[in-house]
Amino acid sequence: MLILGQCAATSIEILGVYALFSRFGSVGGWSFGEAALFYALVNITFSLADMLTRGFEVFGTDFVRTGAFDRVLLRPRAAALQLAGHEVRLSRLGRLIQGVVVLAIASRLVPIDWDGPAIAMAIWAVTGGVALFFGMLVLQATMAFWTVESLEIANVLTYGGVQAAQYPLNIYATWFRRLLTFGVPLACVAYYPVLAILKRPDPLGAPDWLLPFTPLAGFAFLALSFLAWRAGVARYASTGS
Amino acid sequence: MTMLPLRPYLAAFRARFQLLLEYRVAALAGFATQLWWGGIRIMVFAAFYGAHAAAAPISLADAITYVWLGQALLALQPWVADPEIGHAIRTGGIGYDRLRPLDAYGFWYARTLGWMLARALPRALLMVLAAGIILPLVGLDEWAWRPPASVTAALLFIPAFVLMTALAAAVLMLANVVVAASLNERGVNSILTPLVIVLSGSLLPLNFYPDAWQSWLHLQPLAGIVDIPFRIYFADLAGGAAAQGLALQAGWTAVLIGIGRLAMARMMRRLEMQGG
Numbered sequence: 446m447l448i449l450g451q452c453a454a455t456s457i458e459i460l461g462v463y464a465l466f467s468r469f470g471s472v473g474g475w476s477f478g479e480a481a482l483f484y485a486l487v488n489i490t491f492s493l494a495d496m497l498t499r500g501f502e503v504f505g506t507d508f509v510r511t512g513a514f515d516r517v518l519l520r521p522r523a524a525a526l527q528l529a530g531h532e533v534r535l536s537r538l539g540r541l542i543q544g545v546v547v548l549a550i551a552s553r554l555v556p557i558d559w560d561g562p563a564i565a566m567a568i569w570a571v572t573g574g575v576a577l578f579f580g581m582l583v584l585q586a587t588m589a590f591w592t593v594e595s596l597e598i599a600n601v602l603t604y605g606g607v608q609a610a611q612y613p614l615n616i617y618a619t620w621f622r623r624l625l626t627f628g629v630p631l632a633c634v635a636y637y638p639v640l641a642i643l644k645r646p647d648p649l650g651a652p653d654w655l656l657p658f659t660p661l662a663g664f665a666f667l668a669l670s671f672l673a674w675r676a677g678v679a680r681y682a683s684t685g686s
Numbered sequence: 687m688t689m690l691p692l693r694p695y696l697a698a699f700r701a702r703f704q705l706l707l708e709y710r711v712a713a714l715a716g717f718a719t720q721l722w723w724g725g726i727r728i729m730v731f732a733a734f735y736g737a738h739a740a741a742a743p744i745s746l747a748d749a750i751t752y753v754w755l756g757q758a759l760l761a762l763q764p765w766v767a768d769p770e771i772g773h774a775i776r777t778g779g780i781g782y783d784r785l786r787p788l789d790a791y792g793f794w795y796a797r798t799l800g801w802m803l804a805r806a807l808p809r810a811l812l813m814v815l816a817a818g819i820i821l822p823l824v825g826l827d828e829w830a831w832r833p834p835a836s837v838t839a840a841l842l843f844i845p846a847f848v849l850m851t852a853l854a855a856a857v858l859m860l861a862n863v864v865v866a867a868s869l870n871e872r873g874v875n876s877i878l879t880p881l882v883i884v885l886s887g888s889l890l891p892l893n894f895y896p897d898a899w900q901s902w903l904h905l906q907p908l909a910g911i912v913d914i915p916f917r918i919y920f921a922d923l924a925g926g927a928a929a930q931g932l933a934l935q936a937g938w939t940a941v942l943i944g945i946g947r948l949a950m951a952r953m954m955r956r957l958e959m960q961g962g
Binding site: 471 | 723
């Protein structure tokens with residue numbers, strides 16, 4: 446029931462995308478089928494990351510505020526590992542399922558040549574993307590060391606990022622493109638890999654050889670997030686219980 | 687030390703104060719999210735308009751105003767049942783409501799209205815400040831939230847806003863009754879949210895959807911929550927069309943309140959108390 450609900454709640458976004466394309470035809474040289482590929486890839490990535498990182502998402506509310514983090518720290522395993530395994534939410538399967546469905550639709554609408562390199566690229570992009578979203582949630586959790594609460598502001602990065610990365614990068618203003626490439630490297634796990642899968646040259650001029658390397662940025666982001674996390678754990682003082 | 691007896695009071699005051707501060711930070715964080723969200727939606731609109739503006743049913747300036755209005759009044763949209771009702775049902779607190787010498791529907795309706803408005807109005811004011819005043823001041827005039835199209839539009843928007851709030855509360859009341867009957871709000875919310883997002887016009891103004899759907903999209907009850915009042919605001923609906931829109935809003939509000947009262951009376955008769 447919840448899975449179905451999740452599926453419906455996230456499917457409506459693609460309805461909006463579809464309506465815009467059917468009204469306007471195309472945008473920035475992209476058709477609906479190609480845009481659907483961005484949409485599918487980002488949502489598959491985010492649903493996987495979301496399923497695996499619930500412990501970090503509720504870290505402020507459920508661990509720092511209640512003092513439950515003390516118990517986590519006492520166990521002889523890495524705190525981050527314990528949090529990642531805190532709770533796996535199957536209701537998030539809804540987003541995953543609809544992502545896969547949209548991927549199938551996109552593959553029918555545009556001729557995607559799903560050869561070995563394309564499949565490998567898709568999996569590699571999803572891996573990098575999961576690392577990136579994981580990094581964002583770790584950063585959100587790290588903020589809780591200072592604020593004691595989980596703040597909604599992090600949704601700007603996670604859900605807002607999903608929202609932004611569902612569309613091809615070249616439709617945005619320059620400053621926003623830079624933010625999505627160098628600040629929060631969502632473009633590196635969605636836009637550039639999709640170009641590589643479609644075997645299209647970048648309309649913005651990134652060289653072709655660079656495209657397969659871009660998902661590495663997700664792992665770099667995750668590494669930096671864990672550095673911040675360690676600084677946070679070092680200054681952690683329990684709230685008691 | 688003469689200060690000593692005061693210490694617990696000071697501590698209690700500080701704790702309470704900091705809690706309030708925490709809520710304020712949370713509200714500001716929510717507002718920042720809404721601002722950011724609106725920005726992304728506007729950029730997407732701008733990109734589509736850039737290529738084929740002629741294909742659009744409303745101007746880009748109006749579409750931008752539509753987005754900001756929607757972000758400002760987000761908390762008025764009935765996409766989750768009132769959490770207090772679910773709580774009252776599970777704890778048995780609902781029993782007190784049955785004992786009150788009041789009309790139970792009216793009592794809950796008023797509480798739901800209060801809950802919605804208290805969340806919506808502060809954020810709406812902040813959004814006027816940010817998108818209506820600051821954006822033009824920093825030179826982003828074309829991205830700004832514009833004032834109503836005319837004095838007539840502004841005057842017509844007042845009843846449209848009142849009816850939109852009343853209608854949204856009536857929808858929520860139906861959801862609340864289902865929550866009370868099923869003892870669980872997650873199922874209701876998971877169906878309510880997507881319905882409201884699409885059919886109210888908050889995902890996209892309704893006339894962006896394919897032409898074949900238009901007639902029923904504009905007649906269904908949820909259009910009165912977002913689409914009708916907002917189009918009255920920028921005078922896309924004017925004169926007779928505006929009057930028709932207001933009549934639709936009022937009609938659906940009356941119908942949904944009627945259904946809600948019946949459903950609630952039935953539910954209250956069958957209610958089994960949870961122990962407390």
